[in-house]
Amino acid sequence: MSQEIPYKIYLEESEMPTRWYNLRADMKNKPAPLLNPQTHQPMTFEELRGVFCDELVRQELDDTTPFVDIPQEIRDFYKMYRPSPLVRAYCLEKKLDTPAKIYYKFEGNNTSGSHKLNSAIAQAYYAKQQGLKGVCTETGAGQWGTALSMACAYLGLDCKVYMVKCSYEQKPFRREVMRTYGASVTPSPSMETSVGRKILQAHPNTTGSLGCAISEAVEAATTRPGYRYVLGSVLSQVMLHQSIIGLESKAALDKYGVKPDLIIGCAGGGSNLGGLIAPFMGEVLRGEAAYRFIAVEPASCPSFTRGKFAYDFCDTGMVCPLAKMYTLGSGFIPSASHAGGLRYHGMSSVLSQLYHDGYMEARAVEQTSVFAAAEEFARCEGILPAPESSHAIRVAMDEALRCKQTGEAKTILFGLTGTGYFDMMAYERYHDGAMTDSVPTEEELQAGFAGLPQV
Amino acid sequence: MSQEIPYKIYLEESEMPTRWYNLRADMKNKPAPLLNPQTHQPMTFEELRGVFCDELVRQELDDTTPFVDIPQEIRDFYKMYRPSPLVRAYCLEKKLDTPAKIYYKFEGNNTSGSHKLNSAIAQAYYAKQQGLKGVCTETGAGQWGTALSMACAYLGLDCKVYMVKCSYEQKPFRREVMRTYGASVTPSPSMETSVGRKILQAHPNTTGSLGCAISEAVEAATTRPGYRYVLGSVLSQVMLHQSIIGLESKAALDKYGVKPDLIIGCAGGGSNLGGLIAPFMGEVLRGEAAYRFIAVEPASCPSFTRGKFAYDFCDTGMVCPLAKMYTLGSGFIPSASHAGGLRYHGMSSVLSQLYHDGYMEARAVEQTSVFAAAEEFARCEGILPAPESSHAIRVAMDEALRCKQTGEAKTILFGLTGTGYFDMMAYERYHDGAMTDSVPTEEELQAGFAGLPQV
Secondary structure, eight states: OGGGOOSEEOOOGGGSOSEEEOGGGGOSSOOOOOBOTTTOSBOOHHHHTTTSOHHHHHHHHOOSOOEEEOOHHHHHHHHHHOSOOEEEOHHHHHHHTOSOEEEEEEOOOSTTOBTTHHHHHHHHHHHHHTTOOEEEEEESSSHHHHHHHHHHHHHTOEEEEEEEHHHHHHOHHHHHHHHHTTOEEEEESOTTSHHHHHHHHHOTTOOOOHHHHHHHHHHHHHHSTTEEEOOSSSSHHHHHHHHHHHHHHHHHHHHTTOOOSEEEEEOSSSHHHHHHHHHHHHHHHTTSOOOEEEEEEETTSOHHHHOEEEEEESSTTSOSOEEEEEESOTTOOOOTTOOSSOOOSSOOHHHHHHHHTTSOEEEEEOHHHHHHHHHHHHHHHOOOBOHHHHHHHHHHHHHHHHHHHHTOOOEEEEEEOBBOTTOHHHHHHHHTTOOOOOOOOHHHHHHHHHTOOOO | OGGGOOSEEOOOGGGSOSEEEOGGGGOSSOOOOOBOTTTOSBOOHHHHTTTSOHHHHHHHHOOSOOEEEOOHHHHHHHHHHOSOOEEEOHHHHHHHTOSOEEEEEEOOOSTTOBTTHHHHHHHHHHHHHTTOOEEEEEESSSHHHHHHHHHHHHHTOEEEEEEEHHHHHHOHHHHHHHHHTTOEEEEESOSSSHHHHHHHHHOTTOOOOHHHHHHHHHHHHHHSTTEEEOOSSSSHHHHHHHHHHHHHHHHHHHHTTOOOSEEEEEOSSSHHHHHHHHHHHHHHHTTSOOOEEEEEEETTSOHHHHOEEEEEESSTTOOSOEEEEEESOTTOOOOTTOOSSOOOSSOOHHHHHHHHTTSOEEEEEOHHHHHHHHHHHHHHHOOOBOHHHHHHHHHHHHHHHHHHHHTOOOEEEEEEOBBOTTOHHHHHHHHTTOOOOOOOOHHHHHHHHHTOOOO
């Protein structure tokens, strides 16, 4: 069988998914609802529609409808860069000399460089449908901001991005990509918002944080007529849109009669992992199949492996709803030595519930071992991976090497979420031996937990 | 018919070309032979094999064999990133409101970011086959050096790259990509070679040039046992390997019964254009079909449109064989304001002969209009193009707009050679209004021609 499997499995346009899959519909224990940060009551449609556009609020709140039709205009946009290839890692298997069969779903073949575009176009589309003028968002490493800029340029929508100041300064190229797509990019914290001004007054030399940029973007979106806020991860609506990753992967594997034993993805806010596992996890929840799932996170920001399952703020400014999730506390900031994304303190409520219920494993890995895996992967598979994606590569390689020891010919599927072309500064640190690992101390974790709200 | 054509046409692995096509076999007027720079006699196999590995010398000298089998190991490598998509530019057509049908062959979906990988793997493969230890080359913008590094990492071959000093300093990320693939990268001119030391003595503050880096790489290759020199463009062997671009394009169009009227590619040394047009030009030469071909070059380095068809040196150090080609003189240096590649003074001998014989048109375009086209393309087609590739986009758009005026529904095929992710500094200059156009004066051209050798 394996002889017949091509290096890359592409679906025909006619085979592409026409519906997203809402994993929550098959969960017995639903993710806990978002709460109003003042009243601690579940957020209502009316409360949320001031922040997000109406259709996205409906998607956020709907935990019973299993399938959602993908609008034709989004499907047309998907056709420009999807289906993404499902790759059989023949060269990596050979290099590792493993009996394991390794597949990866590669989401980096688009200018945003990652899977983020899948949800960006959906969120921009619904904003446009509602007749809005534009959207506001934040970006850290810049992948989400780039993806949203591309989607807005395509649809003719204003795009306002608050970019964490240190990234704005250290990643001028990402900023220029966004400008190429017509976005307005502001370093955060800025003087444009009251929350930004407040933070700057207290910490004039701050280089910003994602949580702070979120607060600014939410304020900008809710105070400008015709604007709404959009977010690239964590939310259940994002998991819904990203299910396209898993649906395509499953369709491609099904074509060749392949069933994975192990499904691995990196986890920051959870959007890639949630999307990749969705249809497979659905089979598990419905009792139709069994798979092992592994979430991989950085040891420097270990939400699953060392966090608490609790209600927490999604942002530093505490203006967003409370979400029940595995969290390190909204005040937790990973070590400055940590490269790339996956630095979010919390985690998707959907994935948190599944992890809590024992459907998923989690593993924390250190970054030098992640970059070693990235380099080995690049040299045999060609693609230079993003540091985020390389967390999944690390564990996929570890599992393949375990198969070599045990002689088991397991089938491994992992998510290769993106490319590292804008992360060469981190690679340089790794090449120069200047990269270090860091793990939060117990005291640092306790300090983060101390900020959890009493719900 | 056009309704049924997908956004992207992918070939199955079984439909991928198994042979390269050697356009020279069908040319009545063969390209003039390379000459020994001292004796002005045609270079022999024995003379060339000190510089290039044996099989590549055979390919360079063979202008009669129409097809060359692609070795299985190269075909396997191709499968990791090929077939590249042939894209129907539905969104661009809609944006331009043109009756023209636009297709582009996108070669940027690999980590080298361009078509250069097609020849890099071939050249590295033959070096490995011959039992060599490694290869030496030069790189300007960095695409060729990256491609060669990837190919050498895959095959376990040493890779030594002389990188034009100003690029080495201004493009540290390209350098880091090469390091990720294990290449040794030296800024040129360097103290490592006698030609480098001579140039540094005469011009201590020089920031280098491609011609000078070529001289250093050739010296390094010919003085180290077990090494050979490799070159990413201009040579006829490179045109042969790059024919994979045109062969795939033609196979994809044939699947849907589409025949292009107009085929457009950017031209620096000519490797992409030569590869794209190869099978189509072959039909023309054999009297089987008619197509219009347009080579697009920068107005700041106009080899075809303002150069001379003459024997010239390929490098500044004048150590390489002489080639008969359209050239601005090996001493010609394009204005410093010129962004991106396509800065080579000469042009492929194959394309030069075809242009001389009237089989091809050429057009020179100015860079601000090229970046305007690049930005418009990015916003509707998603892909952020390389400045080089954007020369072809500019003319494809101009031709599509002409169709709008005349009402003709022409079919246009152009080569999208790569992505611009490492060219954001040039985009920034464009966004900031700091980019200027420059065209060499008559005096500058005459000064370049004055250095042509008397053959």
